[in-house]
Amino acid sequence: MVPTLLASAYENSERSALTRILVEAEVLFAERGFDGVSINEVALAAGVCKANVFHHFATKQDLYERVLTQACDAFGRSLDALELKERDLAGRVRRLVEWHNAFLYQRPHGTRLILRELTGSPTALERSPVFPLIQRNFDRVVGLLSEVSDKLREGISPALVAKVVLSLNLFGFQTERLNEKLTVAGSLATRPELQRQWLDLLLHGIEARD
Amino acid sequence: MVPTLLASAYENSERSALTRILVEAEVLFAERGFDGVSINEVALAAGVCKANVFHHFATKQDLYERVLTQACDAFGRSLDALELKERDLAGRVRRLVEWHNAFLYQRPHGTRLILRELTGSPTALERSPVFPLIQRNFDRVVGLLSEVSDKLREGISPALVAKVVLSLNLFGFQTERLNEKLTVAGSLATRPELQRQWLDLLLHGIEARD
DNA sequence: ATGCCGGCTAACCGATCGGTCAGTAGTTAC
DNA sequence: GTAACTACTGACCGATCGGTTAGCCGGCAT
Numbered sequence: 001m002v003p004t005l006l007a008s009a010y011e012n013s014e015r016s017a018l019t020r021i022l023v024e025a026e027v028l029f030a031e032r033g034f035d036g037v038s039i040n041e042v043a044l045a046a047g048v049c050k051a052n053v054f055h056h057f058a059t060k061q062d063l064y065e066r067v068l069t070q071a072c073d074a075f076g077r078s079l080d081a082l083e084l085k086e087r088d089l090a091g092r093v094r095r096l097v098e099w100h101n102a103f104l105y106q107r108p109h110g111t112r113l114i115l116r117e118l119t120g121s122p123t124a125l126e127r128s129p130v131f132p133l134i135q136r137n138f139d140r141v142v143g144l145l146s147e148v149s150d151k152l153r154e155g156i157s158p159a160l161v162a163k164v165v166l167s168l169n170l171f172g173f174q175t176e177r178l179n180e181k182l183t184v185a186g187s188l189a190t191r192p193e194l195q196r197q198w199l200d201l202l203l204h205g206i207e208a209r210d
Numbered sequence: 211m212v213p214t215l216l217a218s219a220y221e222n223s224e225r226s227a228l229t230r231i232l233v234e235a236e237v238l239f240a241e242r243g244f245d246g247v248s249i250n251e252v253a254l255a256a257g258v259c260k261a262n263v264f265h266h267f268a269t270k271q272d273l274y275e276r277v278l279t280q281a282c283d284a285f286g287r288s289l290d291a292l293e294l295k296e297r298d299l300a301g302r303v304r305r306l307v308e309w310h311n312a313f314l315y316q317r318p319h320g321t322r323l324i325l326r327e328l329t330g331s332p333t334a335l336e337r338s339p340v341f342p343l344i345q346r347n348f349d350r351v352v353g354l355l356s357e358v359s360d361k362l363r364e365g366i367s368p369a370l371v372a373k374v375v376l377s378l379n380l381f382g383f384q385t386e387r388l389n390e391k392l393t394v395a396g397s398l399a400t401r402p403e404l405q406r407q408w409l410d411l412l413l414h415g416i417e418a419r420d
Numbered sequence: 421a422t423g424c425c426g427g428c429t430a431a432c433c434g435a436t437c438g439g440t441c442a443g444t445a446g447t448t449a450c
Numbered sequence: 451g452t453a454a455c456t457a458c459t460g461a462c463c464g465a466t467c468g469g470t471t472a473g474c475c476g477g478c479a480t
Contacts (some may be wrong), residue, residue: 032330033330060469120241160408163382167377178335204415205414224462252439261441262440264439422480426477432471437456448453
C-alpha cells in the first residue's frame with residue numbers, strides 16, 4: 001500500500017515526464033491562472049527541471065494552450081460516450097443535467113480552467129484558441145436537445161434550454177463553497193437537493209402544458 | 211469638445227491621483243487578474259509613477275482588495291436604491307432580473323473582477339476578503355424574494371429563485387461573446403430576446419399553477 | 421566501437437517583478 | 451523663517467520571471 005502523503009509522488013513516478021508536466025500544469029493553471037503560475041512551479045510539481053518543460057513545449061503559452069485544448073477535448077469525448085436513448089423531453093434533460101454535473105466534478109481542474117478562460121475580457125476570449133472548441137461543444141449539446149424540440153413549449157428554443165442547463169450546472173460548480181455557508185431561512189439545502197429543485201423548476205418551465 | 215482618443219486622459223486629469231489609480235486598477239485587474247497586472251502598468255494608466263501607488267497602498271494585495279471591496283459595495287448600494295414596490299411574484303422577479311442585468315452592464319469591470327474571484331479554487335475563494343461581502347449581497351437578494359415566497363410553487367425556495375436569477379444573468383454576461391457567434395438553427399437570438407425567453411421559462415417554472 | 425539522437429539537467433541571460441528610499445515641491449501652522 | 455506634513459518622483463534593491471545554452475547520459479543502429 002502506498003502511503004497517502006506520497007500517493008501523488010508515487011503516481012507521478014509511474015508516468016512519463018511529459019504526462020506529469022501536463023497533469024500538474026492543469027492543476028496549477030486551474031487554481032491560479034496563466035500569470036499566477038511559473039514554469040518553475042510546474043516543473044517542481046512534475047518532478048523535473050525547468051529546462052525540461054521547455055524541451056517539451058516551445059513556450060509557456062504553448063504549454064497553456066495544450067492543457068486548455070486537452071480540457072475541451074475531454075468534454076467532447078465524454079459527450080461522445082453519452083448515449084441518450086430517452087426520447088421524451090423530461091428524461092433527456094434529466095440525463096443531460098446528470099451527465100454534465102458528473103463531468104464537472106470528475107474533472108474539476110479542466111472545468112475551472114475553461115471557466116477562467118470565459119472570465120477574461122470579451123475580446124480576450126475571442127482571441128483564445130479554445131473559443132471555437134467551446135462553441136462547438138455547446139452546439140453539440142444543443143443538437144441533443146433539438147431532437148426533442150417538438151416537445152418544448154412555444155417560445156422556448158433548444159439553445160435556450162442548453163444554455164440554462166449548462167449555466168446552472170457551471171455556476172453551481174463555481175459557487176460551490178458559497179452555497180455551503182448560506183443560512184438564509186434554512187433555505188439552501190445540499191447540492192443534490194438544490195439540483196433537484198432547479199431541475200424541477202426547469203422542467204415545469206419548458207414542457208408544453210398537458 | 212474633448213477628442214475621443216484623449217477622453218480617458220482628460221477625465222483622468224480631472225480626478226485625484228488616488229481615484230485614478232483605483233479606477234484604472236479596477237479595469238486592469240478585471241481584464242487580466244491579480245497576477246496579470248503589474249503595479250507599473252497601473253501607475254502608467256493612472257498617469258503617476260510606481261512609487262506613488264505604494265504611497266497610497268501598502269502592497270499590491272492591498273490595492274487589489276480595496277478595488278474588490280469597492281466593487282462589492284457598489285452592488286450593495288445599487289441594491290439599496292432598488293425599490294421593489296411590486297407585491298406580485300412575476301412583477302417582482304421581472305424587476306429584479308432587469309435591475310441585476312442593468313447593473314452588470316453598467317459596471318462590467320467590477321462584475322468581471324468578482325467573477326474572477328469566484329473562479330479560483332474553492333479554498334482560495336474562502337480566503338478571499340470579499341467572501342462574506344458576496345454572501346451578504348446574496349442573502350439580501352434572497353430576502354427580497356422571501357417577501358413573496360407564499361406565491362411560489364411548493365418545493366421551490368426563494369434562495370433557489372435568487373440563485374437561478376443571478377446565475378443566468380451572470381453567466382449570460384460572462385459568455386456574451388459566445389452567444390453572438392452561435393449559429394445553431396438560428397436559435398439564439400439577441401440578448402434581450404434570450405433574456406425574455408428564460409424569464410418566461412423561470413416564471414412558468416416557479417409560479418403556483420392557477 | 422562508434423556515432424547519433426532524444427530525454428534531461430545545471431548554469432546562465434536580460435528583463436521585469438514588488439517594494440524601498442532619499443529627496444523635492446507645495447501647503448499649512450506657528 | 452522654519453518646522454512639519456502630504457503628495458509625489460527617480461533611482462535603486464534582491465528576487466524571480468520566461469527562455470537559452472552547452473553538455474551529460476543511456477539506448478540503438480551501423
